[in-house]
Amino acid sequence: MPNPTAAILVIGDEILSGRTRDSNMHFLAQELARVGIDLREARVVGDRPEAIVGAVRALSGTHDHVFTSGGIGPTHDDITADAVAEAMRVPLSVRDDARAVLQAHYDRQGVEMNEARLRMARVPEGAVLIDNPVSAAPGFSIGNVHVMAGVPRIFEAMVAGLLPRLTGGTPLLSQSYRIMRGEGEIAGPLARLADDYPDLSMGSYPFQSGGAFGANVVIRGPDGVRVHEAMTRLAELFPE
Amino acid sequence: MPNPTAAILVIGDEILSGRTRDSNMHFLAQELARVGIDLREARVVGDRPEAIVGAVRALSGTHDHVFTSGGIGPTHDDITADAVAEAMRVPLSVRDDARAVLQAHYDRQGVEMNEARLRMARVPEGAVLIDNPVSAAPGFSIGNVHVMAGVPRIFEAMVAGLLPRLTGGTPLLSQSYRIMRGEGEIAGPLARLADDYPDLSMGSYPFQSGGAFGANVVIRGPDGVRVHEAMTRLAELFPE
Known part of the structure; x- marks a missing residue:
């Protein structure tokens, strides 16, 4: 439901x-x-x-x-x-x-x-x-x-x-990952990852910090195992 | 306009x-x-x-x-x-x-x-x-x-x-007045004052401070003289 x-x-x-x-x-x-x-x-x-x-x-x-x-x-x-x-x-x-x-x-x-x-x-x-x-x-x-x-x-x-x-539902689980690169570099790989996980929502929230550009990528979904799996792949794509 | x-x-x-x-x-x-x-x-x-x-x-x-x-x-x-x-x-x-x-x-x-x-x-x-x-x-x-x-x-x-x-308009002028009484006490006199000044907008914004109730009353309008006149009457109604 x-x-x-x-x-x-x-x-x-x-x-x-x-x-x-x-x-x-x-x-x-x-x-x-x-x-x-x-x-x-x-x-x-x-x-x-x-x-x-x-x-x-x-x-x-x-x-x-x-x-x-x-x-x-x-x-x-x-x-x-x-x-x-x-x-x-x-x-x-x-x-x-x-x-x-x-x-x-x-x-x-x-x-x-x-x-x-x-x-x-x-x-x-x-x-x-x-x-x-x-x-x-x-x-x-x-x-x-x-x-x-x-x-x-x-x-x-x-x-x-x-x-x-009030009757609630299933809280969305989310994990976020900070990437110190411009969104223009993150966008391609992230879009392909999002295609592989249509059950999850992936958002990229850019920021500027000390003159450098970065983004927080947030992965959300009701199934914690899937969220964790997608987050692991994201971290492999953009190692710290 | x-x-x-x-x-x-x-x-x-x-x-x-x-x-x-x-x-x-x-x-x-x-x-x-x-x-x-x-x-x-x-x-x-x-x-x-x-x-x-x-x-x-x-x-x-x-x-x-x-x-x-x-x-x-x-x-x-x-x-x-x-x-x-x-x-x-x-x-x-x-x-x-x-x-x-x-x-x-x-x-x-x-x-x-x-x-x-x-x-x-x-x-x-x-x-x-x-x-x-x-x-x-x-x-x-x-x-x-x-x-x-x-x-x-x-x-x-x-x-x-x-x-x-972009083409702007007339900025609204506003003055505000802090009254350390509950809104229930302010409401009657303020409503009568608002009736006397239909060209102005009067808003009351309650707050709590150190356990006591108060309200900021804000009077806004395009005509600074009218705003000032109404504010003077408000201050007479609720002296500090």
Whole structure:
């Protein structure tokens, strides 16, 4: 059975304006690789309802899972819950269990519930809450869309709670090999090796180091024996 | 006149597998903000022809400019030039000017031109070359799609050469203000302030620092006087 597929949708003007550098995409990519869910696409859109609705519909229709990051706080620019509900064509309202989680948190902190904070208890009909051990305001899963916070520490905690709920696949095994030659020299032999191993994926990632060109060649596949065999042949082609 | 819009398409399995953390998106976001081109969307897709073709067509049809990063080297997994030519429905072949640039570079280095290296001289019909001062192999612009290398140092050099060719707009001015209160407290007054300034965009970016919650509020707009006026009112609402 092929592995489940996934996309991540990062929501926030601050990423596109260059003000903030996103880290949630890279974190999620590593976590999904570990559990055998294939991340196929990542998108970043701004805080515009039509952009979020369009992206959620496109991605949820073509992937087994969509993970979103950002836009679920209490301020006027937090519109992700509204947009996801619209994309999934379900109503959105304050839900008692979400409100209770928030109320308990604010009671402990001695802070008043207000209209802005109550916005964070709004979830689409039929959603399952995602626990937020950091600041209480929950994320939620609706259909195959998993809606989480943008603050990295909260996003990471939500992913940790969510992933065990999802069915993973076979994690890809990978080995990498550093070759201090230009890719133009590596390309021919590597292409022939890749032809011999159609069950494996071979990628070449060039870099520059101290004025010299090199490449990291990464061989990936579900079968560790095959990966190791191909890597051994690669090392023979390009001895250190 | 509204600012030109743009999207960036980052191409490469290594980003989606979590092996490499992309930096080109963030670099380009900052450069475009400087010249007044509005980055509206970013996407990352893997080294699969149909994914690249689909994304290039979707993004080039809905934005004034599309910038791509990655997949233009000499190895078998470098398929961006082929996919972009297909997306734009033009033929792809080795072009004399691109070949001459490469040949001169390899002559200086005392390296042979080979089949793999010659792949990097293939450009779509009608393309304009983008200079690569680092390793010679050029990028290219075809229609509104600008195809560049994935290695950050080369991508950055290509962007530096390309941007002066494009017509920019009015750079957005922004000021930010750090408020050491939870967003739940900031949200109400901030929403009312945002209502008073429909020409400005106000974003609230929460963070956690030493166990306390705070938010950076960013006010952006083309008119510096308005931005300053709104920021002064914000500072009065939330004195330090």
